[in-house]
Amino acid sequence: MEKNIDKTSYDALVIGAGIAGGEAALNLANTGYKVLLVDKELSVGGKMIMLSKVFPTLDCSACITTPKVSEISRHSNITIFTGAQASNIRKIGEKEFTARINKQPRYVHIEDCTSCQLCEEACPVSVSDQYQYGLIGRKAAFIPFSICSPKAAAIDIENCTLCGACERACPTNCIDFTMEPEIIDIKVKTVVLATGFKLFDPLDIPRYGYGKFKNVITAMQMEREIAPTRPFNTILRPKDGKVPDKIAYVLCVGSRDASVGNPICSQICCMYSIKQAQLLMGALPMADVTIYYINIRSFGKGFEEFYQQAKGMGVNFVKGKIGRITEKENGNLILRYEDINSGKLQEEEHDMVILSTGVLPNEGISELFEGDTLGLDKFNFIGQSDALAGPSRTSIDGVFVAGTASGPMDIPDSILSAGSASSEAISYLIQHS
Amino acid sequence: MEVEKGKTAKYLREKLGGVPEQAKHNLKEFNSIKKLMLEALKEEDLTVIQLSEKLNMPTDKVFYYLMSLVKYGFVKTGDIDDMDEYYTYKLNE
Ligand SMILES: Cc1cc2nc3c(=O)[nH]c(=O)nc-3n(C[C@H](O)[C@H](O)[C@H](O)COP(=O)(O)OP(=O)(O)OC[C@H]3O[C@@H](n4cnc5c(N)ncnc54)[C@H](O)[C@@H]3O)c2cc1C
Ligand code: SF4
Ligand code: SF4
Numbered sequence: 001m002e003k004n005i006d007k008t009s010y011d012a013l014v015i016g017a018g019i020a021g022g023e024a025a026l027n028l029a030n031t032g033y034k035v036l037l038v039d040k041e042l043s044v045g046g047k048m049i050m051l052s053k054v055f056p057t058l059d060c061s062a063c064i065t066t067p068k069v070s071e072i073s074r075h076s077n078i079t080i081f082t083g084a085q086a087s088n089i090r091k092i093g094e095k096e097f098t099a100r101i102n103k104q105p106r107y108v109h110i111e112d113c114t115s116c117q118l119c120e121e122a123c124p125v126s127v128s129d130q131y132q133y134g135l136i137g138r139k140a141a142f143i144p145f146s147i148c149s150p151k152a153a154a155i156d157i158e159n160c161t162l163c164g165a166c167e168r169a170c171p172t173n174c175i176d177f178t179m180e181p182e183i184i185d186i187k188v189k190t191v192v193l194a195t196g197f198k199l200f201d202p203l204d205i206p207r208y209g210y211g212k213f214k215n216v217i218t219a220m221q222m223e224r225e226i227a228p229t230r231p232f233n234t235i236l237r238p239k240d241g242k243v244p245d246k247i248a249y250v251l252c253v254g255s256r257d258a259s260v261g262n263p264i265c266s267q268i269c270c271m272y273s274i275k276q277a278q279l280l281m282g283a284l285p286m287a288d289v290t291i292y293y294i295n296i297r298s299f300g301k302g303f304e305e306f307y308q309q310a311k312g313m314g315v316n317f318v319k320g321k322i323g324r325i326t327e328k329e330n331g332n333l334i335l336r337y338e339d340i341n342s343g344k345l346q347e348e349e350h351d352m353v354i355l356s357t358g359v360l361p362n363e364g365i366s367e368l369f370e371g372d373t374l375g376l377d378k379f380n381f382i383g384q385s386d387a388l389a390g391p392s393r394t395s396i397d398g399v400f401v402a403g404t405a406s407g408p409m410d411i412p413d414s415i416l417s418a419g420s421a422s423s424e425a426i427s428y429l430i431q432h433s
Numbered sequence: 434m435e436v437e438k439g440k441t442a443k444y445l446r447e448k449l450g451g452v453p454e455q456a457k458h459n460l461k462e463f464n465s466i467k468k469l470m471l472e473a474l475k476e477e478d479l480t481v482i483q484l485s486e487k488l489n490m491p492t493d494k495v496f497y498y499l500m501s502l503v504k505y506g507f508v509k510t511g512d513i514d515d516m517d518e519y520y521t522y523k524l525n526e
Contacts, residue, residue: 125456126463126501137463137501140456161452161460164442177441214493232500233510233520240492241481241499242518286517331492 010036010079012425013099013188015086015368018046019065019411020403020418021194022072027422028192029077033429036186037072038084038101043148045069046196048411050131050145050220052227055275055410056306062147062228069149081184082106082150089191090370091396095432097188105179107155112174115143115151119166119175127159129231133221135238136231141166141175146229189432190398190425193374193382194418195365197404200254200262200357208253208355213327214239216353219249219272226279235283237352239331244352247280248335249273249291250322255358256294264379266358267408270297273356274307277315290316290350292337300410320346325353359408372396381407392421398432400424466490466498471507471524478511478521 014025017039025037043049049069051061072078081103088100119141129138131145140160143153155166155175167175199220202210210216215237225235237244251273255266270293277289296317298307311317320337323345327333332351339346361380366373375383375395382401385393392400402421403414436444446452473479473487481499485492499522502508511521 121506124464125460126467126505127459135500136497136504139505158453159456159459160442161456162442162446162449164440167439167442170439173438175441176438177445178436231504233503236496236500236520238493238496240485241496241520243513243520245518 008036008184009187010034011188011429012036012190012192013038013086013089013097013186014192014194016046016194016196016403016405017041017044017072017080017082018194018196018403018414019048019068020196020405020414020421021046021192022068023415023418024192024194024400024402024422024425025078026068026072026075027419028425029075031426033077033426035078036081036101036188037078038081038086040083040085042082042106042144042154043150044072044080044082045147045149047220049147050223050227052223052279053275055271056300056302058275058278060228066147069147073149080150083154087368088370089368089399091372091398095189097191097398099186099188099191101182101184101186103182103184105157105181106152107157107175107177107179108153109174109176110150110152112172113152114172115153116171117143117153118169118171119153122165122169124163124165125156125159125161127156132224132231133218135217135221135224190400190428192400192402192421192425193365193394193405194402194421195362195382195405197359197408198362200260200360202253202355202357204260205253207324208250208322208353209325209327209333210355213325213331213333213353215244215327215331215333215351216325216355219269219276219354219356222276222280222354223272226276226283235280237331242331242351243284245284245287246350246352247287247289248333248348248350248353249277249289249356250325250335250353251291251293251356253355253357254360262358262360262379264408265297267297268410269356269358271300271303271306271410273354274298274310274315276354278310278313281313281315288316289314290318290348292318292320292322292335294319294321294340300412318348359404362405365405369396369399374399377407379407381405390424392417392424398428400428463498466494467502467507470495470498470502474508474522474524478523480514480519480521482519484522 011033123139123141125140126137400421402418
């Protein structure tokens with residue numbers, strides 16, 4: 001049964017605690033406003049906290065994200081709800097919004113959890129680890145990942161056998177299966193949407209063999225393999241645990257492709273693939289890395305130099321359109337492609353293929369609103385009501401958009417966009433106080 | 434109802450009238466694969482491909498479960514072969 005908790009008031013509701021939502025929340029909180037930051041995941045940090053290093057500087061992503069996440073978590077003006085989603089957002093008059101927060105039970109009292117992992121050790125269940133993108137298992141009682149925030153265990157109730165072993169092992173008695181979903185009705189003065197993006201599902205292009213050929217993985221999976229919090233001791237291919245030595249990247253998977261419903265460029269895939277290629281050459285000095293591309297879009301500051309640096313390190317760039325990928329008995333993959341320069345069909349064997357999947361809009365964001373309509377752009381990202389004069393304004397006065405919720409962008413641009421959204425929200429709060 | 438701290442799983446089990454079938458099935462599958470793998474590794478250190486041949490199980494399934502057993506501390510990574518391609522895995526005793 002769901003509990004109905006009393007109404008609570010905040011100045012701003014920020015939905016999505018990735019780098020954009022986190023930055024917007026911090027800016028608002030540092031200006032003295034009370035912020036409620038909600039994220040549907042068990043940790044704040046969005047996709048950035050899962051990355052290895054960042055282009056073009058090759059700074060460690062976790063080293064940048066962790067201090068920011070801890071600043072957000074400790075800020076007295078920020079209340080964080082993880083495992084929570086907002087709905088029924090309605091504008092009441094000129095100055096106020098009401099919203100409903102649906103908070104799923106974690107079955108662990110986070111304030112008492114010391115993240116000792118004794119529950120994890122005791123839990124007999126093993127299921128696919130969503131935070132390692134299915135490369136490895138995790139327990140039903142689990143700490144989502146080592147740098148998660150809040151750093152506390154959670155129970156995956158769908159896979160839990162309710163054996164009680166975790167409870168018996170927990171030294172602080174903080175596991176609590178009596179927890180129930182909570183509904184919290186709130187009042188806020190402004191809303192920032194920072195719901196981010198979703199990645200294209202490569203199963204939608206069966207000719208690339210993803211899902212069927214286990215040595216075809218996504219760039220997000222490779223991001224995990226090369227991150228300091230990696231699932232394996234080194235880079236291994238999932239078909240048979242071989243250390244790969246002839247790796248291929250296929251760019252624009254699900255981007256710039258009207259046939260799969262996404263005609264636009266994802267803006268980040270060229271650069272994250274070039275980044276990963278460089279990191280792979282560092283981790284596996286004997287490996288050959290080839291990037292199959294249509295065009296390299298190295299448009300940002302330092303990006304062209306980063307591309308040239310990869311070439312200088314020996315990354316092989318082939319201007320080629322991949323037609324089909326097939327698998328040999330030993331797990332190696334044959335890439336059949338059209339060499340764009342010569343127009344000839346070619347074949348090349350690799351022992352691992354990484355699909356650089358594109359950026360898509362998250363669905364269902366407009367449905368969070370009642371009364372006023374949240375406009376979307378023609379690609380279904382959150383519509384910017386005036387992309388030139390006020391890029392973070394939306395079709396609803398008082399609702400702002402930050403980061404990749406409005407379209408593909410990299411981390412620095414997401415932070416800039418969050419700066420813009422929080423400035424607009426602050427200005428709106430001052431005008432409507 | 435007052436539920437004793439540290440015994441709340443029993444409360445939920447009674448409230449739900451048991452445990453979901455899928456959860457029971459997953460646990461059974463994991464336990465049987467874990468048992469097979471640990472027994473095979475008791476005899477000798479093996480690569481993923483060797484373990485797959487021994488257990489007559491697809492290599493990708495062996496890899497996934499073996500890596501999970503490494504993570505949970507039952508198995509550890511051994512040496513890599515002369516070609517620097519495949520690691521062997523051994524019991525973590
Ligand atoms: C493989 C890969 C490598 C990359 N490498 C780099 C790099 O090296 N350098 C770089 O600059 N960029 C890189 N990027 C891009 C970078 O990840 C994004 O620019 C950045 O993460 C965008 O942040 P965001 O906050 O807008 O979105 P996200 O990180 O997607 O965060 C959105 C948050 O909103 C939450 N959310 C969504 N919907 C709801 C809802 N309805 N209710 C509550 N919460 C919700 C999500 O759980 C998530 O936490 C890479 C991306 C990928 C895929
Ligand atoms: S829930 Fe208990 S056993 Fe699990 S990590 Fe937290 S304190 Fe440790
Ligand atoms: S009660 Fe659930 S989470 Fe806890 S140990 Fe048993 S299966 Fe794992």
